Amino acid sequence: MTDEAHPDLLSHYARSLGIEVSGFEDNVPVLRVSGIDAIEGRPDHFHGGATSGLMETAAYAALRMALSERGEEAQLKPINITVQFLAAAKKAPLFAKARITKLGRRSANVTVEAWQEDRERPRASAVMNVMIQRDAKA
Template identity: 45%
Template sequence: MISAGLSPYAQALGIDIDHDENGQPVLFVDFSDRIQGRPGYLHGGAMSGLMEMAGIAALQAELAQRAETVRLKPVNVQVEFMRGGTEQRTFACGSVTRAGRRVALVNVEAWQDDRSKPIALAQMKILLSPAE
């Protein structure tokens, strides 16, 4: 269960798993003062934090099908903010575009009440190394 692996940071913000979408976990966070940026809006950094978590969870789900265990090391993330996040539940789900032996590329979408209108997109590059 991935929920047991959610970081202290994710737990402190109230990030949790909502459901699976084509085998990829959909994460969510409810609006609170803890994740508010300018008054009435979700902070871009908190939005990015949720998306990074969803990206990692999607990659873990994909890698779970492999025989060997790997360690994940984020290389970089590029976030495009398209709409302001308002005072409601925010969802995020990643999709693994490519997971090779050394590196993985994961795209993540974040949305609120309308799945077809994402509020942000993220693209993450993650280094895979054999677990010690």
């Protein structure tokens, strides 16, 4: 399954970075970005901002899926995000998957891991708090 089945998961910003849905695990999207020159930091490595953007996008995609399963739509606004860079991400496919640790009425807490060739050796992790502004029902 790819992002064509869920076209609303990724923002225009995410698509401009080359982020795409690689697949789904436990009904949560796994995102991928390839090593394109536009997001290069030091030679042959991802820019930290691109890695952070991938992880933030993974958090939003997981939340959108969870809300969609409940038949809800909402605006998601970041409260904060803390990224830990664990190892340099090389210019090769970089994956990210989020896990929702709390989905409340007004906020959510999400953890994210990003990895490359070995999932057991993450390149970065993040914790994100998101404000949820649900759409008013008519």
